[in-house]
Amino acid sequence: MKHSAKGHTFTEIVIESFKLSGLLANEGDRIAAPLGLSSARWKILGALARSETPLTVSQIARNMGQSRQAVQSLVNIMSETGLIEFQNNPNHKRAKLAVLTPTGVNSYQEMEAIQIPWANDYASQMTIDDLERTLVTLKKISGLFSA
Amino acid sequence: MKHSAKGHTFTEIVIESFKLSGLLANEGDRIAAPLGLSSARWKILGALARSETPLTVSQIARNMGQSRQAVQSLVNIMSETGLIEFQNNPNHKRAKLAVLTPTGVNSYQEMEAIQIPWANDYASQMTIDDLERTLVTLKKISGLFSA
DNA sequence: GTCATTATGACAATATCTTGTCAATTGTTT
DNA sequence: AAACAATTGACAAGATATTGTCATAATGAC
Numbered sequence: 001m002k003h004s005a006k007g008h009t010f011t012e013i014v015i016e017s018f019k020l021s022g023l024l025a026n027e028g029d030r031i032a033a034p035l036g037l038s039s040a041r042w043k044i045l046g047a048l049a050r051s052e053t054p055l056t057v058s059q060i061a062r063n064m065g066q067s068r069q070a071v072q073s074l075v076n077i078m079s080e081t082g083l084i085e086f087q088n089n090p091n092h093k094r095a096k097l098a099v100l101t102p103t104g105v106n107s108y109q110e111m112e113a114i115q116i117p118w119a120n121d122y123a124s125q126m127t128i129d130d131l132e133r134t135l136v137t138l139k140k141i142s143g144l145f146s147a
Numbered sequence: 148m149k150h151s152a153k154g155h156t157f158t159e160i161v162i163e164s165f166k167l168s169g170l171l172a173n174e175g176d177r178i179a180a181p182l183g184l185s186s187a188r189w190k191i192l193g194a195l196a197r198s199e200t201p202l203t204v205s206q207i208a209r210n211m212g213q214s215r216q217a218v219q220s221l222v223n224i225m226s227e228t229g230l231i232e233f234q235n236n237p238n239h240k241r242a243k244l245a246v247l248t249p250t251g252v253n254s255y256q257e258m259e260a261i262q263i264p265w266a267n268d269y270a271s272q273m274t275i276d277d278l279e280r281t282l283v284t285l286k287k288i289s290g291l292f293s294a
Numbered sequence: 295g296t297c298a299t300t301a302t303g304a305c306a307a308t309a310t311c312t313t314g315t316c317a318a319t320t321g322t323t324t
Numbered sequence: 325a326a327a328c329a330a331t332t333g334a335c336a337a338g339a340t341a342t343t344g345t346c347a348t349a350a351t352g353a354c
Contacts, residue, residue, distance in 0.1 A: 010267075013278065092319070119155075133284075223304095241349060296353100297353085305344105311338100318332080318333085322327100
């Protein structure tokens with residue numbers, strides 16, 4: 001059996017996706033390091049900052065496509081370092097709601113101040129059409145595996 | 148400062164890329180597990196199988212956008228388990244060339260037998276145009292960070 | 295040829311992530 | 325209400341990843 005034309009390209013996207021995510025994690029670590037953060041913790045920070053409502057650890061994990069244990073570990077550390085605090089969850093005794101502390105909000109804003117020009121700069125080399133179509137396709141692929 | 152339109156979409160691609168790569172790694176682990184492999188080792192296997200020539204560990208790492216130490220570790224393990232063997236490198240005394248053993252080739256082919264219908268099936272839900280444009284864009288983004 | 299720089303393997307420390315397990319909680323079915 | 329299933333936090337073990345460091349090897353500048 002051989003790859004169809006679409007199957008071949010799909011496979012190349014898979015491979016490229018692994019590569020890109022590694023490169024972006026490095027880039028994120030590099031950007032976050034001066035603020036005492038890492039790419040992984042920045043992602044948690046962002047998930048909470050972009051959310052309208054407080055989130056449980058499990059919800060964060062599902063949003064990020066990661067195991068809840070991995071997220072729990074990061075959230076616990078970030079709670080100890082004062083970036084995150086837990087609120088009681090009226091709907092669940094054990095599953096507390098994670099929210100950013102003022103320090104956490106501040107850290108996120110400092111990261112944004114660096115990330116925004118970084119993203120704008122790199123994105124300027126692409127067309128909006130390519131970027132949007134790529135995003136839609138990536139989300140479509142993610143959707144295949146997160147159902 | 149705010150994200151430009153392109154910067155915003157670029158950032159969403161970054162986030163989606165992290166998520167997708169995690170989901171794909173899980174998928175790869177699931178597929179590889181019955182053959183005693185993992186997603187990470189499968190990727191090494193594939194890098195060697197798809198290469199025209201034997202590769203050094205450093206070359207594999209650069210292809211994959213990972214540190215050479217991470218790849219070295221996997222390659223060493225795979226050498227112990229008989230999937231990979233080292234050839235002398237006429238151009239470098241210490242940097243041996245990694246090649247698949249017959250067992251390694253066989254493992255890769257067994258993985259292909261599962262991966263091909265997997266990829267063809269999922270890819271059938273997309274258009275070739277979207278897939279190809281996405282691949283080109285992802286490679287372009289990777290290129291920004293691997294120079 | 296010599297010297298400085300770069301690349302590489304080996305080793306260690308650490309961070310991140312997965313799976314597995316267990317008890318507590320919540321939701322569902324009957 | 326009771327029984328069963330699904331979700332969640334906590335904990336542990338292992339795999340995969342990063343960075344840092346050192347000695348050796350290759351490359352380039354002079």
